[in-house]
Amino acid sequence: MSVFVITYFGLLIATSCAAAYWNQRGPFLTLFSLTLVSFVLGIVGGAGALRFVAIAAGMIAFAAGISYAFREFLVLITSHNLSKEIKTAPLTASFGMFVIFTYAVAGIFAPWIAPYGESEVISSAFAPADENMLLGADQLGRDMFSRIIYGARNTVGLALLATVAAFLMGAFAGLLAATKGGWFDQVLGRIADIIMSIPSLIFALLMLSIFGPQVIVIIVAVAIIYAPRVFRLTRAVAGNVVVMDYIEAAKLRGEKTWYLIRREILPNSTAPLIAEFGLEFCFVFLLVAGLSFLGLGVQPPTADWGSMVRENATLISFGEITPLIPAAAIALLTVAVNFVVDWMLFRSSGLKEQ
Incomplete structure (x- = not known):
């Protein structure tokens, strides 16, 4: 059994027990359900399946953290009446508002955010990603x-x-x-x-x-x-x-x-x-x-x-x-x-x- 598998299940069990000890019913059900699902997937798919579950769970946790922080930020900068409404927003709505805000910033400030022009040819066709092109090049060599x-x-x-x-x-x-x-x-x-x-x-x-x-x-x-x-x-x-x-x-x-x-x-x-x-x-x-x-x-x-x-x-x-x-x-x-x-x-x- 690899160190990753031992560490993965150790963290899940420890956090589940901590949630149960502090009477956090929702987090306990989520964490222990994830433990059971991971146990089954580990038997079927091995360590590779567990890594996929760990990455997915980490991304969801990261999105939840960003959503919570963005909701609290909106509560602080908005008026009293509006902040009361935003405070009741679920994390899914907060995540949606954060994504919309990110897209708006990208669209408005595109010439300053993008390292190259939208039609500027800088490399060969389908060039792989490198330090100058984060996602590689398209069929014409554009970033x-x-x-x-x-x-x-x-x-x-x-x-x-x-x-x-x-x-x-x-x-x-x-x-x-x-x-x-x-x-x-x-x-x-x-x-x-x-x-x-x-x-x-x-x-x-x-x-x-x-x-x-x-x-x-x-x-x-x-x-x-x-x-x-x-x-x-x-x-x-x-x-x-x-x-x-x-x-x-x-x-x-x-x-x-x-x-x-x-x-x-x-x-x-x-x-x-x-x-x-x-x-x-x-x-x-x-x-x-x-x-x-x-x-x-x-x-x-x-x-x-x-x-x-x-x-x-x-x-x-x-x-x-x-x-x-x-x-x-x-x-x-x-x-x-x-x-x-x-x-x-x-x-x-x-x-x-x-």
Whole structure:
């Protein structure tokens, strides 16, 4: 039995006993469950399986520590009311906020963080990682690390712009339909149904094939695709508000439609709409990355995570994980946004933890 195996199980048993002694039920169950799982995996897979479990557990513990520290940091720098809300956030939501913050910093300060330009050729094709290139080079000899940093600005920025456009279109139409009602509501509803009946990827490919893969065309096409989803939710939320007595009182006072939307309906519909914005961003982000992977999204030489996966896919045949790094960046941001959205939905639902 190797020293690693003895040390590994010794630490697990010691920490489990310490957690049980101090009556820490949650940590004890987690640690002892990990001990039992590791025992089974050690018998089946040997020391290699235990090393994998140890690395995975270490990464989870590191992420939990970062999440806790970032949550406490936000509590200290925010206002009193907001800090009380953040204090109740689970570690998953704190982890999501930390990832979103990291991506925002990478996108905003990309020219200062990236060691090379996004289209600068500095080496041979598929050169391995060294002291100058942390992740090696791509198929043209460009630094992969620099292109991933710039991809945070291009891919996430484009998805954010498209999400904002879709959300403004859908939310405004939904609020207007709920306020006016009648034939106006019916017409907008049928238009939304027609657009939603068309598969989103086929619609996007058709638009980009006709008008060309330009940034403005991508934004407009994605906005048209996802605006009906926002319209349906906004119409449903606002429909529950317009029947309230204070809305009727405002109408009797002679208030106009814009006043009703801006001062009465929208403030009482904010929480679910903010959560919907996060969900729509995930859908738009994945669609934009998928279009780039198919070659109809952001065009070369601009760095984009979807196109980077396609351009370096041949490395997978040689056992290299380089193409998986931009794919992991896409997946990580999607999971992080969903963590934050889940917490926001929980808070807006009025449910409380027992």
